[in-house]
Amino acid sequence: MSEAIYSQLRQLIAKKFNIAEGQITKETEFIKDLGADSISLVELIADIEMEFDLDTIPETVAQNIKTVGDAYDKLLTFLPKLRA
Amino acid sequence: MNHRKTAFVTGASGGIGGACAVQLARQGYDVGVHYHGHRAGAEAVAAQIESLGARAWLVPFDITDHAQIERTMRAFIKERNGLEALVSAAGVVYNQMSGLTGVDNLDYQWAVNLRGAYLAAKIAAKAMLRAHWGRIVFIGSLVGQHGNAGQSAYAMVKAGLVGLAKSLARELAARRITVNVVAPGYIDTAMTRDLTEEIRQFILQQIPLHRAGSPEEVGALVGFLCGETADYITGAVFNIDGGMGA
Numbered sequence: 610m611s612e613a614i615y616s617q618l619r620q621l622i623a624k625k626f627n628i629a630e631g632q633i634t635k636e637t638e639f640i641k642d643l644g645a646d647s648i649s650l651v652e653l654i655a656d657i658e659m660e661f662d663l664d665t666i667p668e669t670v671a672q673n674i675k676t677v678g679d680a681y682d683k684l685l686t687f688l689p690k691l692r693a
Numbered sequence: 694m695n696h697r698k699t700a701f702v703t704g705a706s707g708g709i710g711g712a713c714a715v716q717l718a719r720q721g722y723d724v725g726v727h728y729h730g731h732r733a734g735a736e737a738v739a740a741q742i743e744s745l746g747a748r749a750w751l752v753p754f755d756i757t758d759h760a761q762i763e764r765t766m767r768a769f770i771k772e773r774n775g776l777e778a779l780v781s782a783a784g785v786v787y788n789q790m791s792g793l794t795g796v797d798n799l800d801y802q803w804a805v806n807l808r809g810a811y812l813a814a815k816i817a818a819k820a821m822l823r824a825h826w827g828r829i830v831f832i833g834s835l836v837g838q839h840g841n842a843g844q845s846a847y848a849m850v851k852a853g854l855v856g857l858a859k860s861l862a863r864e865l866a867a868r869r870i871t872v873n874v875v876a877p878g879y880i881d882t883a884m885t886r887d888l889t890e891e892i893r894q895f896i897l898q899q900i901p902l903h904r905a906g907s908p909e910e911v912g913a914l915v916g917f918l919c920g921e922t923a924d925y926i927t928g929a930v931f932n933i934d935g936g937m938g939a
Contacts, residue, residue, distance in 0.1 A: 648822070648867055655819040665763060 614661075614688065615681055621660050622677060625653060635678030650674070663687050697748075699773040700919065701725040701766065703756060703813055704783030706734030708882030709832055712912035713780045714738050718747035720916050722778060725769050727752045729783070756783045756809035757801070766816045778828040778919045779817035781810040781854075786884060791845040799846045807850040811857055814872075818865055827870035828919040831858050832911070835878040835934045851876075855930055862928030871927035873918050878934025881905040901936030 623630040626643040639645040639653070654671045657663070657680065666687060674680050700717045704710035706728035714724045715738060724742050726749050728735035739749035752769055754761040770776045785805045787798050814829055821827025836844050837851030855874055862872040879885060879896050885905070888896070897903055914933050917923055932938045 648864060651819070652822045652868075655823050658819075659823065664767060 611685060614684065617660065618657070618681055618684060619677070621656055622653070622680075625649075625656060633677055635676065635681060637677045638675055639677075639680075640675070653680075657684060661688065698722045698777040699725070699775060700778035700780065701727065701752070701769065701776055701813075701817065702780040702782060703727040703809065704781075704832075705738055706731040707782065707784070708884070708908040709877065709880060709911050710780070710782030711735075711738040711741075712908035713782055713830075713832075713915045714749075715741045715745070716909070716912035716916035717778065717780070717919060718742040718745045718749070720920060721747070722919070723748040723750075723773070725750050725752045725773075727754065727756075727783065729753060729755050756813070757804040759812055762809065762812045763816065766813060770816070770820045775824055776817050776820040777824070777826065778830075779814060780830045780832070780915055780919070781813055782832040783809055783813075784832065784884075786844065786847045788843045789846075790843055794846055802846045803850050806847070807853045807857070810854060814857070814861060818861065818870060821865070821870045822868055825868045827865070827868075828923070829858075829861065829865075829870065829872040830915050830918050831872075831874045832915075833858075833874040833876040833930065835876050835932055835938050837876060838930070838932075839938055858930070859928045866927055869924070871918070871923065873926060873928070874930040875911060875914050875918065876930055876932045876934070876938075877906060877911050878932065878937040879905050880908060880911060880933075882908055899937055900934070901939065904935060906933060906935060 619630050619633050622633055639650060654666055658666055670683050674683060700722040702710050702714040702724060705714040705726040714726055718724050726735050726739050735751050739751055742749035752765060754765040783805055785802055810831055831854045833854045834851040836848040840848050858872045858874045911933055914931060
């Protein structure tokens with residue numbers, strides 16, 4: 610199940626930053642590798658919340674998302690039923 | 694696709710907020726009508742909106758409560774699948790000399806007028822970022838720029854809206870989201886109707902146009918700023934005051 614989540618997240622990121630999914634790994638950094646700026650990171654958080662039907666990702670968590678792996682790990686913590 | 698735009702107006706049961714909500718409906722927006730306590734006022738505004746062929750939703754919450762703002766506005770935006778305009782008009786004023794203003798009074802004015810506006814704008818902006826388009830208008834006050842004896846706390850928080858709007862304007866400009874302040878002077882609303890005749894006459898003497906403004910005049914300016922043609926206006930403060938601040 611978590612693989613499906615990762616795949617869905619990669620698709621979202623690929624579309625947002627206009628790159629091939631294959632170029633995205635968990636080590637991919639949003640700013641350094643994908644050219645994200647601060648506003649596009651806020652946008653990404655909003656997209657993730659919408660895509661995964663989350664109420665909200667707290668700012669203290671969002672501030673620490675630097676890589677795709679960070680985003681995935683945080684996402685899993687907000688989808689608790691999938692971790693069981 | 695014929696997508697109707699959605700606006701959300703905080704403090705829409707009040708005179709200025711209500712006039713803004715109705716004006717936006719006139720311009721083709723469906724409108725979330727926020728209120729807290731004054732349901733009859735909100736219902737009257739919603740009825741006017743619906744009489745214009747637009748849709749209206751009554752959305753009650755306490756704007757000093759972060760969790761309520763977050764939960765309710767998010768649910769509204771999700772239900773509407775986006776948000777194109779936010780008018781932040783929720784406001785409260787206590788006329789009191791600073792030496793007589795208690796900290797509870799100060800905190801409440803800050804929580805309603807500024808903190809609530811900040812939180813509502815933050816949630817709205819997130820939805821607008823996804824659409825790469827949006828309009829945010831804060832209802833400030835002329836006293837936020839000129840000050841007023843007996844309104845130091847109110848003037849302070851209304852001035853804060855200017856800094857907030859200018860900062861958000863810079864943050865969000867790249868996504869075609871504009872953020873402005875409309876700063877009314879003396880407007881004929883319930884907030885000002887309680888003044889004594891003596892004070893009213895004194896104020897009118899300070900106004901070059903020698904009359905109070907109407908909520909509808911404020912609504913018209915807000916409506917313009919929420920329209921397509923205001924695309925190049927952001928980070929600005931518009932006084933609507935009959936020349937009082939000139």
